[in-house]
Amino acid sequence: MNSMIGTIGRIAALALALAAAAPAAAADIKGAKDYPGIKRFDGASIVSYSTQRFVRYTLPLGPADELDASGEKPVFTGSKEVSGALTRLSYTAPAGVSSDDVFENYQNELAAKGYQVLFKADGAEIGKNQGAIFAGIETQLFEYSPEAAHFLTAELIKDGATIDIALYVTEYEDGYAPHVEVEKGQTIVQLDVIESGTLQDKMVTVSAAEIGKGLAAQGHIALYGITFDFAKSDLKPDSKPALDQVAQFLKDDPSLKIHVVGHTDNVGGMETNLTLSRARAAAVVAALVEQYGVSASRLNPAGVGPLAPVAPNDSDEDRAKNRRVELIPQ
Template identity: 50%
Template sequence: MIPNRRKFVHTAVSLAAAALLAFTAQRAAAADKAGCRDFDGMMRFQNSAIALCDSRNFAEYTLPTGKITGFDSHTNEAEIEAKQDLEGRLTQLLYTVPKGASSAEVFRSYKDYLPSAGYRVLYEAKGPAFGVSQGSFFESMGPGGQIVGYSPDQSRYLAAVKEDGAAKTYIALYIVEYDDGYNPMVTVEKGQVVVRLDAIQTGELKNGMVPVSATEIAKRLDTSGQVILSGILFDFNKSQLKPDSRPALDEIASFLKQDPARKVYLVGHTDNVGGFDSNMQLSQARADAVAADLVTTYGINAARLKGHGAGPLAPIASNVTDEGRAKNRRVELIPQ
């Protein structure tokens, strides 16, 4: 198996037996747009590439759970038979699929996969049954523009939700076979499948951490000279970043790209559990891990980043309680 690929597995059950149908998904294809990556916990259709992406730490989002019957291009407001108005972290991805696959095939693969990832389907529709204004709706509120706005005939749509305690993740999956429309940032041929995947995370995550936004990072550095990077997460006594750290890393990278002259220190801190020397080494390794991810995933110049480990030497809370120790285990951003 090629190391940088994962399997997308779904099961078709017959009266005789269950047959496994697999297709691959890539973590970071060479053709992916720089700075774009799959939504955590979600696979992609085989050999597809991320053409465009967008993310916001907090956004309002209308999730269609019924037919889209009208659209006002002046106000960008849609008439929808059933919907959910959501607020939370929004990730939007536009994938292009190599020619040969149909929208029906790609849609079926996603639909078969989603239950294994913990998602429950809320609504699905195809072609005209999803409404005459479906293309206008998706064109107006996310990456792709006319590429997803002018090709409704072979479209497929699905809304789903995954519940994790008080937190919920909603998925809006819109798949078309490109017919018409122009976007200077996307090259696609007639009949080629394009996938728009929107993910909205609402409620409180299990760890209770909310990443600091790019705007807030800039503000805090200017006002207090230091930012505690909530949402940078590691397993106990390890320096490998957990997948749940991605939203926070997205915001740090966004801040650094908005201010390309800025150089920063990434400072790792620990609680006082364990030996002093091991905590110093661990804090250094964690700071270096954040710096390395910003370089490899987002293309930030390594010369702008310097990791430093402070270990248990700068607590912000008492190490007597679990709550205090949790606060002391952190990574901070400080201007150079």
């Protein structure tokens, strides 16, 4: 009996030792989740997470050697413009793990999933303004190590959708972020994922909260759930869910005034499209005033026709991205 008790005790002690040796579960911020199909480094934690239904994104294809006229945004020696739904993630890797190790794991993960690397650089080759590529995420004021840095952009085309990513892996040196605990030398991962193609269907109804986030982040937000018949300005019945959310957003912030801007593709003449875009914006304003009781003084209808595209007008899919209503704070 004593022998059996001793054996049980040894087994229990071994189980406790194994449990203590196992890596702790990642402590993610509330509501955060990995992008489907891109596995995080083992033991890493999500410390910043955001999504946007539609953005225009400059995907680097060369070093960040210059800054634009504002002195804040990087200018790359090569790049391409993509648009779609953005998922932005920031991870901290377990202390003691090098950026080399983390980056190699991500390269293997992306290669296994079929991503094609568009641009890859290490250290100073990323560009002298590499720190500006992911500046300002969640009010982060990080100083990264350019010597320990690794960067790549990659693309996956699958099931009618295109997924582009920008990945930056480096080590923390200095700075401050109120909601992020990070140690000097700890590896940080910044990951942007931009989805386009069939994902347009996911961008239809934007919630009132998402409208507010989009305006705060970009200064405007595109709405694709407000629809019209071809070459007409009459609102379709399926526009109601999107209008409900716009009205709720305006109700939540009764002091805000907005421009309601109509956009078209380039099918048809310039003047025709300008007139149509203005009429569609006016129809949205009329619906918000008459059906939801929003004061007309808070709404300014405008139309720019095909003059502000977010995609080329050379396919049905891309023309659909250009046909939209945007909200812009006055």
